[in-house]
Amino acid sequence: MTRSIESRLIIVFGLLILMLMFISSFFVIDRTKNYFYEDIQKKIEFMVSSSLLRVLEDKNLTQEKIQAIVDQSMKQSQYGFMIQKLIVTDGRGRLLASFPRMGISFFPSDEILTSLAGYKVVKQDVENQTMIFAFPVKSGRTVERALYLEVSVQSILATVTDIKNILLMAYVVAMIFSLFVGFLFAKTLSNPLRKLTKQALEMAQGNLDIRIEISSQDEIGKLASAFKTMATNVKKYISELEFEKQKLERILQNMSDGVLAVNSKNEIIHINESAKRFLKGDVERFLEHVQSDKDWCVTQRIYEVDGWTLEVSTASFIDSYQGTGTIFILHDITQQAKLDRMRKQFVADVSHELRTPITTIKTYSETLLDVDDETVKKKFLNVIIKECDRMTRLISDLLYLSRLDSGENILKIEEVNISELVRFVCEKMRIHAKKKNQKLLCSTQENVVIEADRDRLEQVLINLINNAVVYVQEGGQIEVGLEKDEEHVRITVKDNGPGIPQEDLPRIFERFYRVDKARSRSLGGSGLGLSIADEIVKAHGGKILVESKEGVGTTFTVVLPLKRSV
Numbered sequence: 001m002t003r004s005i006e007s008r009l010i011i012v013f014g015l016l017i018l019m020l021m022f023i024s025s026f027f028v029i030d031r032t033k034n035y036f037y038e039d040i041q042k043k044i045e046f047m048v049s050s051s052l053l054r055v056l057e058d059k060n061l062t063q064e065k066i067q068a069i070v071d072q073s074m075k076q077s078q079y080g081f082m083i084q085k086l087i088v089t090d091g092r093g094r095l096l097a098s099f100p101r102m103g104i105s106f107f108p109s110d111e112i113l114t115s116l117a118g119y120k121v122v123k124q125d126v127e128n129q130t131m132i133f134a135f136p137v138k139s140g141r142t143v144e145r146a147l148y149l150e151v152s153v154q155s156i157l158a159t160v161t162d163i164k165n166i167l168l169m170a171y172v173v174a175m176i177f178s179l180f181v182g183f184l185f186a187k188t189l190s191n192p193l194r195k196l197t198k199q200a201l202e203m204a205q206g207n208l209d210i211r212i213e214i215s216s217q218d219e220i221g222k223l224a225s226a227f228k229t230m231a232t233n234v235k236k237y238i239s240e241l242e243f244e245k246q247k248l249e250r251i252l253q254n255m256s257d258g259v260l261a262v263n264s265k266n267e268i269i270h271i272n273e274s275a276k277r278f279l280k281g282d283v284e285r286f287l288e289h290v291q292s293d294k295d296w297c298v299t300q301r302i303y304e305v306d307g308w309t310l311e312v313s314t315a316s317f318i319d320s321y322q323g324t325g326t327i328f329i330l331h332d333i334t335q336q337a338k339l340d341r342m343r344k345q346f347v348a349d350v351s352h353e354l355r356t357p358i359t360t361i362k363t364y365s366e367t368l369l370d371v372d373d374e375t376v377k378k379k380f381l382n383v384i385i386k387e388c389d390r391m392t393r394l395i396s397d398l399l400y401l402s403r404l405d406s407g408e409n410i411l412k413i414e415e416v417n418i419s420e421l422v423r424f425v426c427e428k429m430r431i432h433a434k435k436k437n438q439k440l441l442c443s444t445q446e447n448v449v450i451e452a453d454r455d456r457l458e459q460v461l462i463n464l465i466n467n468a469v470v471y472v473q474e475g476g477q478i479e480v481g482l483e484k485d486e487e488h489v490r491i492t493v494k495d496n497g498p499g500i501p502q503e504d505l506p507r508i509f510e511r512f513y514r515v516d517k518a519r520s521r522s523l524g525g526s527g528l529g530l531s532i533a534d535e536i537v538k539a540h541g542g543k544i545l546v547e548s549k550e551g552v553g554t555t556f557t558v559v560l561p562l563k564r565s566v
Contacts, residue, residue: 009189013182014175021171025164032163036156037131040082041122044133044151047077056088056137056145067097074099084130085150091116091143107148109134115146129154192220196227203231258310258330262287264323278308278330290328309337357387394528411453411539418489418560419444421454422482425461429469436474440465444482450489450562452540460533464493464556467529472497484562491558500548508546509534
Protein backbone atom coordinates (compact mmCIF):
# COMPACT_ATOMS: atom_id res chain seq x y z
CA MET A 1 0.00 0.00 0.00
CA THR A 2 1.40 3.35 -1.02
CA ARG A 3 2.47 5.69 1.78
CA SER A 4 2.64 8.88 -0.32
CA ILE A 5 -0.24 11.27 0.23
CA GLU A 6 0.24 12.45 -3.34
CA SER A 7 -0.23 8.92 -4.73
CA ARG A 8 -3.19 8.31 -2.48
CA LEU A 9 -4.84 11.54 -3.60
CA ILE A 10 -4.35 10.64 -7.27
CA ILE A 11 -5.66 7.09 -6.76
CA VAL A 12 -8.69 8.26 -4.80
CA PHE A 13 -9.38 10.99 -7.34
CA GLY A 14 -9.02 8.50 -10.23
CA LEU A 15 -11.25 5.90 -8.57
CA LEU A 16 -13.87 8.53 -7.88
CA ILE A 17 -13.88 9.68 -11.52
CA LEU A 18 -13.92 6.07 -12.75
CA MET A 19 -16.88 5.24 -10.53
CA LEU A 20 -18.78 8.31 -11.68
CA MET A 21 -18.08 7.50 -15.34
CA PHE A 22 -19.12 3.86 -14.92
CA ILE A 23 -22.42 4.80 -13.26
CA SER A 24 -23.15 7.54 -15.78
CA SER A 25 -22.30 5.31 -18.78
CA PHE A 26 -24.51 2.55 -17.42
CA PHE A 27 -27.48 4.90 -17.20
CA VAL A 28 -26.75 6.56 -20.56
CA ILE A 29 -26.42 3.27 -22.48
CA ASP A 30 -29.40 1.68 -20.76
CA ARG A 31 -31.52 4.74 -21.36
CA THR A 32 -30.46 4.95 -25.01
CA LYS A 33 -31.19 1.28 -25.64
CA ASN A 34 -34.62 1.58 -24.03
CA TYR A 35 -35.31 4.68 -26.09
CA PHE A 36 -34.59 2.86 -29.38
CA TYR A 37 -36.63 -0.19 -28.35
CA GLU A 38 -39.56 2.01 -27.39
CA ASP A 39 -39.26 3.91 -30.67
CA ILE A 40 -39.35 0.70 -32.75
CA GLN A 41 -42.30 -0.59 -30.73
CA LYS A 42 -44.24 2.63 -31.33
CA LYS A 43 -43.50 2.59 -35.06
CA ILE A 44 -44.42 -1.09 -35.56
CA GLU A 45 -47.60 -0.71 -33.54
CA PHE A 46 -48.52 2.39 -35.55
CA MET A 47 -47.88 0.61 -38.83
CA VAL A 48 -49.89 -2.45 -37.83
CA SER A 49 -52.80 -0.57 -36.31
CA SER A 50 -53.08 1.92 -39.15
CA SER A 51 -53.11 -0.56 -42.05
CA LEU A 52 -52.88 -4.29 -41.53
CA LEU A 53 -55.19 -4.79 -38.58
CA ARG A 54 -58.05 -2.85 -40.19
CA VAL A 55 -57.76 -4.75 -43.46
CA LEU A 56 -57.39 -8.16 -41.86
CA GLU A 57 -60.51 -7.69 -39.73
CA ASP A 58 -62.61 -8.49 -42.82
CA LYS A 59 -63.80 -12.07 -42.34
CA ASN A 60 -64.51 -12.55 -46.05
CA LEU A 61 -60.90 -12.21 -47.14
CA THR A 62 -59.51 -15.25 -48.85
CA GLN A 63 -56.05 -16.64 -48.22
CA GLU A 64 -54.77 -15.32 -51.53
CA LYS A 65 -56.22 -11.90 -50.76
CA ILE A 66 -54.54 -11.90 -47.38
CA GLN A 67 -51.20 -12.89 -48.94
CA ALA A 68 -51.60 -10.10 -51.44
CA ILE A 69 -52.31 -7.60 -48.67
CA VAL A 70 -49.21 -8.76 -46.80
CA ASP A 71 -46.99 -8.46 -49.84
CA GLN A 72 -48.42 -5.07 -50.71
CA SER A 73 -47.92 -3.79 -47.14
CA MET A 74 -44.31 -4.96 -47.03
CA LYS A 75 -43.59 -3.20 -50.30
CA GLN A 76 -45.19 0.05 -49.25
CA SER A 77 -44.15 0.17 -45.58
CA GLN A 78 -41.13 2.29 -44.74
CA TYR A 79 -40.28 -0.14 -41.95
CA GLY A 80 -40.36 -3.19 -44.18
CA PHE A 81 -36.60 -3.46 -44.22
CA MET A 82 -36.62 -4.07 -40.48
CA ILE A 83 -39.25 -6.86 -40.54
CA GLN A 84 -37.68 -10.30 -40.83
CA LYS A 85 -40.93 -12.28 -40.58
CA LEU A 86 -44.59 -11.43 -40.94
CA ILE A 87 -47.10 -14.23 -40.44
CA VAL A 88 -50.92 -14.21 -40.51
CA THR A 89 -52.77 -17.21 -39.06
CA ASP A 90 -56.44 -18.04 -38.75
CA GLY A 91 -58.23 -18.54 -35.48
CA ARG A 92 -56.86 -22.09 -35.27
CA GLY A 93 -53.23 -21.13 -35.84
CA ARG A 94 -53.03 -22.30 -39.48
CA LEU A 95 -50.75 -20.25 -41.68
CA LEU A 96 -52.72 -17.95 -44.04
CA ALA A 97 -49.97 -15.64 -45.29
CA SER A 98 -46.30 -14.94 -44.58
CA PHE A 99 -43.36 -12.77 -45.47
CA PRO A 100 -41.20 -14.16 -46.75
CA ARG A 101 -43.39 -16.93 -47.93
CA MET A 102 -43.07 -20.19 -46.11
CA GLY A 103 -44.36 -23.59 -47.32
CA ILE A 104 -45.68 -24.72 -43.95
CA SER A 105 -49.16 -25.06 -42.48
CA PHE A 106 -48.34 -24.11 -38.91
CA PHE A 107 -45.71 -21.82 -37.36
CA PRO A 108 -44.84 -22.97 -33.88
CA SER A 109 -44.95 -19.90 -31.63
CA ASP A 110 -46.22 -19.28 -28.13
CA GLU A 111 -46.69 -15.66 -28.99
CA ILE A 112 -49.25 -16.61 -31.74
CA LEU A 113 -51.18 -18.72 -29.27
CA THR A 114 -51.18 -15.84 -26.79
CA SER A 115 -52.50 -13.43 -29.40
CA LEU A 116 -55.24 -15.91 -30.47
CA ALA A 117 -56.27 -15.78 -26.82
CA GLY A 118 -56.90 -12.09 -27.32
CA TYR A 119 -53.68 -10.61 -25.92
CA LYS A 120 -51.08 -8.45 -27.58
CA VAL A 121 -47.50 -9.63 -27.21
CA VAL A 122 -44.33 -7.47 -27.35
CA LYS A 123 -41.15 -9.39 -26.57
CA GLN A 124 -37.37 -8.96 -26.98
CA ASP A 125 -35.33 -11.90 -28.21
CA VAL A 126 -31.81 -10.96 -27.17
CA GLU A 127 -30.27 -14.17 -28.52
CA ASN A 128 -31.63 -13.61 -32.07
CA GLN A 129 -31.36 -9.81 -31.79
CA THR A 130 -35.06 -9.32 -32.64
CA MET A 131 -38.28 -7.96 -31.23
CA ILE A 132 -41.36 -10.19 -31.48
CA PHE A 133 -44.84 -8.72 -31.86
CA ALA A 134 -48.13 -10.69 -31.83
CA PHE A 135 -51.51 -8.93 -32.39
CA PRO A 136 -54.98 -10.47 -32.22
CA VAL A 137 -57.18 -9.61 -35.27
CA LYS A 138 -60.72 -9.32 -33.95
CA SER A 139 -64.11 -9.13 -35.53
CA GLY A 140 -66.20 -7.73 -32.81
CA ARG A 141 -65.17 -9.63 -29.72
CA THR A 142 -64.10 -12.71 -31.59
CA VAL A 143 -60.45 -13.29 -32.55
CA GLU A 144 -60.55 -14.25 -36.22
CA ARG A 145 -56.87 -14.15 -37.02
CA ALA A 146 -53.40 -13.52 -35.48
CA LEU A 147 -50.64 -11.26 -36.82
CA TYR A 148 -47.04 -12.23 -35.89
CA LEU A 149 -43.95 -10.08 -36.64
CA GLU A 150 -40.23 -10.49 -36.02
CA VAL A 151 -38.43 -7.13 -36.25
CA SER A 152 -34.63 -6.99 -36.42
CA VAL A 153 -32.90 -4.76 -33.81
CA GLN A 154 -29.33 -5.23 -35.07
CA SER A 155 -29.22 -1.59 -36.13
CA ILE A 156 -30.18 -0.56 -32.62
CA LEU A 157 -27.49 -2.73 -31.08
CA ALA A 158 -24.95 -1.41 -33.58
CA THR A 159 -25.94 2.12 -32.69
CA VAL A 160 -25.65 1.31 -28.96
CA THR A 161 -22.22 -0.25 -29.60
CA ASP A 162 -21.12 2.90 -31.38
CA ILE A 163 -22.37 4.98 -28.50
CA LYS A 164 -20.44 2.72 -26.08
CA ASN A 165 -17.25 3.20 -28.10
CA ILE A 166 -17.76 6.94 -28.23
CA LEU A 167 -18.39 7.03 -24.50
CA LEU A 168 -15.36 4.82 -23.86
CA MET A 169 -13.11 7.15 -25.83
CA ALA A 170 -14.64 10.13 -24.08
CA TYR A 171 -14.15 8.45 -20.73
CA VAL A 172 -10.53 7.56 -21.49
CA VAL A 173 -9.83 11.17 -22.46
CA ALA A 174 -11.76 12.39 -19.42
CA MET A 175 -9.88 9.93 -17.19
CA ILE A 176 -6.50 11.06 -18.48
CA PHE A 177 -7.48 14.69 -18.12
CA SER A 178 -8.94 14.12 -14.64
CA LEU A 179 -5.83 12.22 -13.53
CA PHE A 180 -3.70 15.08 -14.82
CA VAL A 181 -5.86 17.57 -12.95
CA GLY A 182 -5.76 15.29 -9.88
CA PHE A 183 -1.96 15.10 -10.18
CA LEU A 184 -1.73 18.89 -10.27
CA PHE A 185 -4.13 19.15 -7.35
CA ALA A 186 -2.15 16.57 -5.38
CA LYS A 187 1.04 18.45 -6.16
CA THR A 188 -0.43 21.69 -4.85
CA LEU A 189 -1.22 19.87 -1.62
CA SER A 190 1.82 17.60 -1.32
CA ASN A 191 4.57 20.06 -2.27
CA PRO A 192 3.96 22.39 0.71
CA LEU A 193 3.54 19.34 2.95
CA ARG A 194 6.73 17.76 1.59
CA LYS A 195 8.61 20.99 2.11
CA LEU A 196 7.16 21.36 5.59
CA THR A 197 8.09 17.75 6.38
CA LYS A 198 11.68 18.37 5.26
CA GLN A 199 11.89 21.44 7.46
CA ALA A 200 10.38 19.52 10.38
CA LEU A 201 13.02 16.78 9.96
CA GLU A 202 15.76 19.43 9.99
CA MET A 203 14.21 20.80 13.17
CA ALA A 204 14.20 17.30 14.66
CA GLN A 205 17.94 17.07 13.90
CA GLY A 206 18.53 20.27 15.88
CA ASN A 207 18.54 22.90 13.13
CA LEU A 208 16.13 25.45 14.57
CA ASP A 209 17.38 28.32 12.39
CA ILE A 210 15.54 27.15 9.25
CA ARG A 211 13.28 29.65 7.52
CA ILE A 212 9.68 28.47 7.11
CA GLU A 213 7.95 30.28 4.26
CA ILE A 214 4.17 30.80 4.44
CA SER A 215 2.71 31.12 0.92
CA SER A 216 -0.98 30.59 1.62
CA GLN A 217 -3.63 31.26 4.23
CA ASP A 218 -5.35 27.87 4.08
CA GLU A 219 -4.97 24.99 6.51
CA ILE A 220 -1.48 24.20 5.22
CA GLY A 221 -0.50 27.84 5.62
CA LYS A 222 -1.82 27.78 9.18
CA LEU A 223 0.14 24.57 9.82
CA ALA A 224 3.32 26.20 8.48
CA SER A 225 2.66 29.24 10.67
CA ALA A 226 2.22 26.93 13.68
CA PHE A 227 5.52 25.19 12.83
CA LYS A 228 7.24 28.56 12.54
CA THR A 229 5.93 29.62 15.94
CA MET A 230 6.85 26.25 17.40
CA ALA A 231 10.41 26.47 16.00
CA THR A 232 10.83 29.95 17.51
CA ASN A 233 9.50 28.84 20.90
CA VAL A 234 11.51 25.60 20.90
CA LYS A 235 14.67 27.51 20.05
CA LYS A 236 13.93 29.94 22.86
CA TYR A 237 13.24 27.14 25.35
CA ILE A 238 16.32 25.18 24.29
CA SER A 239 18.46 28.30 24.68
CA GLU A 240 17.05 28.83 28.15
CA LEU A 241 17.61 25.16 29.01
CA GLU A 242 21.19 25.31 27.67
CA PHE A 243 21.81 28.43 29.72
CA GLU A 244 20.37 26.84 32.84
CA LYS A 245 22.30 23.62 32.15
CA GLN A 246 25.59 25.49 31.73
CA LYS A 247 24.87 27.55 34.81
CA LEU A 248 24.04 24.43 36.83
CA GLU A 249 27.13 22.62 35.54
CA ARG A 250 29.29 25.63 36.34
CA ILE A 251 27.82 25.81 39.83
CA LEU A 252 28.28 22.08 40.40
CA GLN A 253 31.84 22.10 39.07
CA ASN A 254 32.82 25.05 41.27
CA MET A 255 31.07 23.90 44.43
CA SER A 256 33.31 23.32 47.39
CA ASP A 257 31.11 20.34 48.25
CA GLY A 258 31.49 17.19 46.22
CA VAL A 259 28.53 16.01 44.12
CA LEU A 260 28.29 12.43 42.86
CA ALA A 261 25.21 11.07 41.03
CA VAL A 262 24.61 7.41 40.15
CA ASN A 263 21.60 5.88 38.39
CA SER A 264 19.58 2.82 39.39
CA LYS A 265 22.23 0.58 37.77
CA ASN A 266 24.96 2.16 39.96
CA GLU A 267 26.49 3.87 36.91
CA ILE A 268 28.15 7.24 37.48
CA ILE A 269 26.27 9.93 35.54
CA HIS A 270 27.85 12.98 37.15
CA ILE A 271 30.81 13.80 39.37
CA ASN A 272 32.27 17.25 39.97
CA GLU A 273 35.88 18.25 40.58
CA SER A 274 35.50 18.46 44.35
CA ALA A 275 34.20 14.88 44.51
CA LYS A 276 37.09 13.68 42.33
CA ARG A 277 39.54 15.45 44.64
CA PHE A 278 37.95 14.02 47.78
CA LEU A 279 37.64 10.43 46.55
CA LYS A 280 40.97 10.30 44.69
CA GLY A 281 39.22 8.56 41.78
CA ASP A 282 38.27 5.51 43.89
CA VAL A 283 34.51 5.95 43.55
CA GLU A 284 33.74 2.22 43.66
CA ARG A 285 35.20 1.84 47.14
CA PHE A 286 33.20 4.86 48.31
CA LEU A 287 29.94 3.42 46.92
CA GLU A 288 30.62 0.02 48.50
CA HIS A 289 31.31 1.70 51.83
CA VAL A 290 28.24 3.96 52.00
CA GLN A 291 25.86 1.38 50.50
CA SER A 292 26.93 -1.35 52.93
CA ASP A 293 24.58 0.14 55.52
CA LYS A 294 20.91 -0.71 54.88
CA ASP A 295 19.87 2.74 56.18
CA TRP A 296 22.39 4.64 54.06
CA CYS A 297 19.63 6.44 52.09
CA VAL A 298 18.05 8.10 55.14
CA THR A 299 21.06 8.86 57.32
CA GLN A 300 24.13 11.05 57.15
CA ARG A 301 27.41 9.23 57.25
CA ILE A 302 30.98 10.24 57.99
CA TYR A 303 33.47 8.96 55.44
CA GLU A 304 37.24 9.31 55.93
CA VAL A 305 39.68 8.83 53.08
CA ASP A 306 43.33 9.89 52.69
CA GLY A 307 43.21 12.75 55.18
CA TRP A 308 39.72 13.95 54.23
CA THR A 309 36.80 13.78 56.62
CA LEU A 310 33.54 13.93 54.64
CA GLU A 311 29.93 14.22 55.73
CA VAL A 312 27.82 12.31 53.19
CA SER A 313 24.19 13.29 52.53
CA THR A 314 21.95 11.63 49.95
CA ALA A 315 18.96 12.51 47.78
CA SER A 316 16.94 10.36 45.37
CA PHE A 317 15.71 11.03 41.81
CA ILE A 318 14.00 9.11 38.98
CA ASP A 319 16.53 8.27 36.24
CA SER A 320 16.09 7.50 32.52
CA TYR A 321 15.49 3.82 33.31
CA GLN A 322 12.48 4.81 35.47
CA GLY A 323 14.45 3.55 38.45
CA THR A 324 15.67 5.36 41.55
CA GLY A 325 19.04 7.05 41.27
CA THR A 326 21.01 8.64 44.10
CA ILE A 327 22.83 11.95 44.52
CA PHE A 328 25.63 12.00 47.11
CA ILE A 329 26.59 15.37 48.61
CA LEU A 330 30.12 15.23 50.08
CA HIS A 331 30.65 18.04 52.57
CA ASP A 332 34.23 18.58 53.65
CA ILE A 333 34.36 18.72 57.44
CA THR A 334 38.07 17.94 57.67
CA GLN A 335 38.92 21.29 59.24
CA GLN A 336 35.89 21.15 61.50
CA ALA A 337 36.82 17.65 62.66
CA LYS A 338 40.39 18.80 63.20
CA LEU A 339 39.20 21.81 65.20
CA ASP A 340 36.90 19.57 67.24
CA ARG A 341 39.83 17.33 68.07
CA MET A 342 42.02 20.34 68.86
CA ARG A 343 39.27 21.85 71.02
CA LYS A 344 38.90 18.63 72.97
CA GLN A 345 42.67 18.38 73.33
CA PHE A 346 42.83 22.06 74.30
CA VAL A 347 40.20 21.62 77.01
CA ALA A 348 42.02 18.56 78.26
CA ASP A 349 45.37 20.40 78.26
CA VAL A 350 43.95 23.48 80.01
CA SER A 351 42.30 21.26 82.59
CA HIS A 352 45.57 19.42 83.12
CA GLU A 353 47.64 22.61 83.30
CA LEU A 354 45.28 24.17 85.85
CA ARG A 355 44.88 21.00 87.88
CA THR A 356 48.60 20.86 88.76
CA PRO A 357 48.95 24.31 90.39
CA ILE A 358 45.51 24.08 91.98
CA THR A 359 46.43 20.72 93.49
CA THR A 360 49.75 22.13 94.69
CA ILE A 361 48.08 25.20 96.20
CA LYS A 362 45.46 23.03 97.93
CA THR A 363 48.06 20.60 99.27
CA TYR A 364 50.35 23.33 100.66
CA SER A 365 47.39 25.27 102.04
CA GLU A 366 46.09 22.23 103.91
CA THR A 367 49.60 21.55 105.21
CA LEU A 368 49.92 25.14 106.48
CA LEU A 369 47.01 24.50 108.84
CA ASP A 370 49.15 22.01 110.78
CA VAL A 371 52.58 23.77 110.56
CA ASP A 372 53.78 26.12 113.30
CA ASP A 373 57.31 26.70 112.02
CA GLU A 374 57.49 30.20 110.49
CA THR A 375 60.30 29.20 108.17
CA VAL A 376 58.32 26.31 106.77
CA LYS A 377 55.21 28.49 106.49
CA LYS A 378 57.19 31.09 104.56
CA LYS A 379 58.55 28.39 102.25
CA PHE A 380 55.08 26.97 101.62
CA LEU A 381 53.64 30.44 101.01
CA ASN A 382 56.38 31.13 98.44
CA VAL A 383 55.40 27.90 96.65
CA ILE A 384 51.73 28.92 96.73
CA ILE A 385 52.59 32.39 95.38
CA LYS A 386 54.74 30.81 92.63
CA GLU A 387 51.90 28.49 91.57
CA CYS A 388 49.44 31.41 91.61
CA ASP A 389 51.79 33.37 89.35
CA ARG A 390 51.99 30.35 87.10
CA MET A 391 48.17 30.18 86.92
CA THR A 392 48.04 33.94 86.29
CA ARG A 393 50.51 33.65 83.38
CA LEU A 394 48.59 30.71 81.95
CA ILE A 395 45.24 32.50 82.13
CA SER A 396 46.78 35.70 80.74
CA ASP A 397 48.25 33.77 77.80
CA LEU A 398 44.92 32.06 77.15
CA LEU A 399 43.06 35.37 77.21
CA TYR A 400 45.61 36.89 74.83
CA LEU A 401 45.28 33.94 72.41
CA SER A 402 41.50 34.22 72.61
CA ARG A 403 41.72 37.89 71.61
CA LEU A 404 43.96 36.96 68.69
CA ASP A 405 41.56 34.21 67.59
CA SER A 406 38.60 36.59 67.70
CA GLY A 407 40.36 38.94 65.24
CA GLU A 408 40.48 41.77 67.72
CA ASN A 409 43.06 44.37 66.72
CA ILE A 410 45.40 44.40 69.71
CA LEU A 411 48.45 45.84 67.96
CA LYS A 412 49.69 49.37 68.47
CA ILE A 413 51.40 50.05 65.19
CA GLU A 414 54.27 52.56 65.12
CA GLU A 415 57.66 52.98 63.55
CA VAL A 416 60.08 50.68 65.37
CA ASN A 417 63.85 50.58 65.08
CA ILE A 418 64.08 46.81 64.96
CA SER A 419 67.90 46.89 65.17
CA GLU A 420 67.75 48.67 68.51
CA LEU A 421 64.97 46.35 69.72
CA VAL A 422 66.97 43.21 68.93
CA ARG A 423 70.07 44.53 70.76
CA PHE A 424 67.91 45.55 73.74
CA VAL A 425 66.37 42.09 74.08
CA CYS A 426 69.77 40.42 73.71
CA GLU A 427 71.19 42.53 76.56
CA LYS A 428 68.14 41.75 78.64
CA MET A 429 68.44 37.97 78.09
CA ARG A 430 72.23 37.84 78.39
CA ILE A 431 71.91 37.72 82.21
CA HIS A 432 69.90 34.49 81.98
CA ALA A 433 72.40 32.99 79.51
CA LYS A 434 75.33 33.73 81.83
CA LYS A 435 73.66 31.67 84.58
CA LYS A 436 74.20 28.58 82.35
CA ASN A 437 77.58 29.75 81.01
CA GLN A 438 76.03 30.19 77.56
CA LYS A 439 77.26 32.60 74.89
CA LEU A 440 74.61 34.94 73.51
CA LEU A 441 75.88 36.63 70.34
CA CYS A 442 73.99 39.43 68.60
CA SER A 443 74.63 40.66 65.05
CA THR A 444 72.32 43.25 63.44
CA GLN A 445 72.24 45.73 60.57
CA GLU A 446 72.05 49.34 61.67
CA ASN A 447 68.87 51.42 61.72
CA VAL A 448 66.40 48.96 60.26
CA VAL A 449 62.97 50.56 60.77
CA ILE A 450 59.62 48.82 60.29
CA GLU A 451 55.98 49.49 61.16
CA ALA A 452 55.04 47.20 64.05
CA ASP A 453 53.96 46.88 67.70
CA ARG A 454 57.20 47.19 69.68
CA ASP A 455 55.97 45.49 72.85
CA ARG A 456 54.55 42.47 71.00
CA LEU A 457 57.72 42.00 68.95
CA GLU A 458 59.73 42.24 72.15
CA GLN A 459 57.51 39.47 73.58
CA VAL A 460 58.23 37.31 70.51
CA LEU A 461 62.00 37.81 70.72
CA ILE A 462 62.06 37.19 74.47
CA ASN A 463 60.06 34.00 73.99
CA LEU A 464 62.36 32.63 71.27
CA ILE A 465 65.62 33.56 73.04
CA ASN A 466 64.30 32.33 76.39
CA ASN A 467 63.38 28.95 74.85
CA ALA A 468 66.92 28.67 73.50
CA VAL A 469 68.39 29.58 76.91
CA VAL A 470 66.12 27.06 78.66
CA TYR A 471 66.68 24.08 76.36
CA VAL A 472 70.34 24.58 75.31
CA GLN A 473 72.82 22.78 77.53
CA GLU A 474 75.26 24.64 79.80
CA GLY A 475 78.14 26.13 77.85
CA GLY A 476 76.07 26.24 74.68
CA GLN A 477 75.90 29.08 72.18
CA ILE A 478 72.98 31.20 70.96
CA GLU A 479 73.24 33.51 67.95
CA VAL A 480 70.73 36.28 67.20
CA GLY A 481 70.90 37.98 63.79
CA LEU A 482 69.05 40.66 61.83
CA GLU A 483 69.03 41.03 58.03
CA LYS A 484 66.82 42.82 55.52
CA ASP A 485 66.18 42.81 51.80
CA GLU A 486 63.98 44.99 49.59
CA GLU A 487 60.71 43.80 51.14
CA HIS A 488 61.34 41.82 54.33
CA VAL A 489 63.23 41.77 57.60
CA ARG A 490 64.58 38.44 58.92
CA ILE A 491 65.42 37.90 62.58
CA THR A 492 67.16 34.57 63.31
CA VAL A 493 67.62 32.84 66.68
CA LYS A 494 70.09 29.99 66.24
CA ASP A 495 71.36 27.60 68.91
CA ASN A 496 73.50 24.47 69.10
CA GLY A 497 71.16 22.69 71.51
CA PRO A 498 69.68 19.16 71.34
CA GLY A 499 67.40 20.06 68.42
CA ILE A 500 63.81 19.07 67.74
CA PRO A 501 62.81 15.65 66.31
CA GLN A 502 61.49 15.84 62.75
CA GLU A 503 58.13 14.30 63.69
CA ASP A 504 57.53 17.10 66.22
CA LEU A 505 58.43 20.03 63.96
CA PRO A 506 54.91 20.41 62.31
CA ARG A 507 53.25 20.66 65.75
CA ILE A 508 55.55 22.91 67.78
CA PHE A 509 53.27 25.94 67.24
CA GLU A 510 50.20 24.09 68.52
CA ARG A 511 48.88 25.19 71.89
CA PHE A 512 50.07 23.20 74.88
CA TYR A 513 52.28 21.05 72.64
CA ARG A 514 55.62 20.18 74.20
CA VAL A 515 58.47 18.25 72.64
CA ASP A 516 59.69 17.07 76.07
CA LYS A 517 56.59 17.31 78.25
CA ALA A 518 58.19 16.29 81.57
CA ARG A 519 61.11 18.70 81.22
CA SER A 520 58.89 21.55 80.01
CA ARG A 521 56.68 21.34 83.08
CA SER A 522 59.66 21.14 85.42
CA LEU A 523 60.98 24.33 83.81
CA GLY A 524 57.65 26.06 84.27
CA GLY A 525 56.63 26.17 80.61
CA SER A 526 52.96 26.17 79.63
CA GLY A 527 53.30 25.18 75.98
CA LEU A 528 51.72 28.46 74.81
CA GLY A 529 54.81 30.58 74.14
CA LEU A 530 55.44 29.54 70.55
CA SER A 531 51.71 29.64 69.77
CA ILE A 532 51.52 33.25 70.99
CA ALA A 533 54.68 34.20 69.09
CA ASP A 534 53.31 32.66 65.91
CA GLU A 535 49.97 34.48 66.24
CA ILE A 536 51.70 37.84 66.89
CA VAL A 537 53.93 37.47 63.83
CA LYS A 538 50.96 36.49 61.65
CA ALA A 539 49.07 39.56 62.92
CA HIS A 540 51.99 41.64 61.58
CA GLY A 541 51.67 39.95 58.19
CA GLY A 542 54.74 37.80 58.68
CA LYS A 543 55.64 34.22 59.50
CA ILE A 544 57.97 32.12 61.66
CA LEU A 545 60.13 29.43 60.05
CA VAL A 546 61.94 26.69 61.90
CA GLU A 547 64.81 24.41 60.95
CA SER A 548 66.18 21.81 63.33
CA LYS A 549 68.33 18.71 63.42
CA GLU A 550 68.71 16.50 66.45
CA GLY A 551 72.14 16.83 68.08
CA VAL A 552 73.05 19.86 65.93
CA GLY A 553 70.67 22.63 66.96
CA THR A 554 67.63 24.69 66.02
CA THR A 555 67.11 27.90 64.03
CA PHE A 556 63.96 30.04 64.28
CA THR A 557 63.51 32.74 61.60
CA VAL A 558 60.99 35.56 61.99
CA VAL A 559 60.08 37.11 58.63
CA LEU A 560 58.37 40.52 58.80
CA PRO A 561 57.39 42.96 56.02
CA LEU A 562 59.19 46.29 55.90
CA LYS A 563 55.88 48.08 55.34
CA ARG A 564 52.46 46.89 56.39
CA SER A 565 49.93 46.58 53.59
CA VAL A 566 46.76 48.61 54.13
